[in-house]
Amino acid sequence: xxxxxxxxxxxxxxxxxxxxxxxxxxxxxxxxxxxxxxxxxxxxxxxxxxxxxxxxxxxxxxxxxxxxxxxxxxxxxxxxxxxxxxxxxxxxxxxxxxxxxxxxxxxxxxxxxxxxxxxxxxxxxxxxxxxxxxxxxxxxxxxxxxxxxxxxxxxxxxxxxxxxxxxxxxxxxxxxxxxxxxxxxxxxxxxxxxxxxxxxxxxxxxxxxxxxxxxxxxxxxxxxxxxxxxxxxxxxxxxx
Numbered sequence: 001x002x003x004x005x006x007x008x009x010x011x012x013x014x015x016x017x018x019x020x021x022x023x024x025x026x027x028x029x030x031x032x033x034x035x036x037x038x039x040x041x042x043x044x045x046x047x048x049x050x051x052x053x054x055x056x057x058x059x060x061x062x063x064x065x066x067x068x069x070x071x072x073x074x075x076x077x078x079x080x081x082x083x084x085x086x087x088x089x090x091x092x093x094x095x096x097x098x099x100x101x102x103x104x105x106x107x108x109x110x111x112x113x114x115x116x117x118x119x120x121x122x123x124x125x126x127x128x129x130x131x132x133x134x135x136x137x138x139x140x141x142x143x144x145x146x147x148x149x150x151x152x153x154x155x156x157x158x159x160x161x162x163x164x165x166x167x168x169x170x171x172x173x174x175x176x177x178x179x180x181x182x183x184x185x186x187x188x189x190x191x192x193x194x195x196x197x198x199x200x201x202x203x204x205x206x207x208x209x210x211x212x213x214x215x216x217x218x219x220x221x222x223x224x225x226x227x228x229x230x231x232x233x234x235x236x237x238x239x240x
Contacts, residue, residue, distance in 0.1 A: 007178040008223035014197065014236035017177075017185075020170045021194035024163065031159050034152035041145035048141045052134040059131060062124045069117045076110050181225045185234050188227075198233040207233045 083103045090096035177185060188196035198207035200220065205212060208231035216226050216235075226235050 007180070009177055009181055009225045011220075011223060011236050013173060013176045014225075014234065015239065017170070017173050018194065018197040018199075018236070020166050020173060021189070021197065024166050024170070025194045027159055027163050027166065030155070031163065034156060034159075038145075038149050038152055041141075041148045045138070045141050045145050048134070048138040052131075052138050055130050055134045059124070059127055062120065062127060066117060066120050066124065069113060069120065073110055073113050073117065076106050076113070080106050080110070178225075181234075184227060188232055188234065192233075196233060198228065198231075198235060199238045200235055201238070205231060205233060205235060207231050 080103055083099050083106070087096060087099040087103065090099060174182060174186070185196060195207060198205050200206065200212055200217060203211055203214075203217065205228040208228060210228065210230040212228070212235065220226050220235055220237060227233065228235055
């Protein structure tokens with residue numbers, strides 16, 4: 001449809017239409033981001049819970065390893081006691097020496113084992129505060145998640161109400177478009193929302209940035225509606 005066959009349309013109507021579309025885009029974005037923000041916070045809480053559980057399991061494993069080493073130490077100590085008893089009842093010098101050598105080897109092994117246990121205990125003691133740190137992080141993450149959820153829920157009704165109100169205003173404003181223009185505009189608006197329209201900035205379409213011919217700009221200034229030949233947006237001049 002050529003510009004000469006299109007009726008005129010108020011530039012204020014076009015500006016208002018685009019303003020409402022932009023506001024709706026913002027509000028719908030806020031509406032859609034709310035649930036996503038809640039899901040992100042819930043995922044973060046689960047991640048922090050997993051980290052805390054891992055730290056607790058690591059501590060449990062460290063203590064379990066210490067218990068195993070201590071049991072090994074006690075077992076060897078009992079073995080040394082038994083060898084000492086056998087040492088006192090050795091039937092020959094050779095048997096006596098064998099028991100004595102075994103006692104010396106086991107005593108040395110226990111000495112090394114005791115050092116290992118002490119080192120493991122020190123590491124465990126240094127590791128314990130990580131539980132508290134992980135618990136604090138988890139609590140802070142849960143508090144933040146609860147805060148985000150409350151904020152989203154508190155704003156949900158307001159945002160929904162604003163969307164309904166603006167959609168009503170949009171329909172009223174759209175009725176001010178002449179029928180031929182409205183049909184072309186609605187086809188674009190259904191697909192593109194606010195991108196169905198664009199300001200002319202420095203002689204170019206504000207959507208696709210293609211230069212608008214001078215004669216088309218002149219027609220628009222004379223309130224004759226025109227659509228960008230490149231992207232199909234309904235064009236208008238911003239307030240000067």
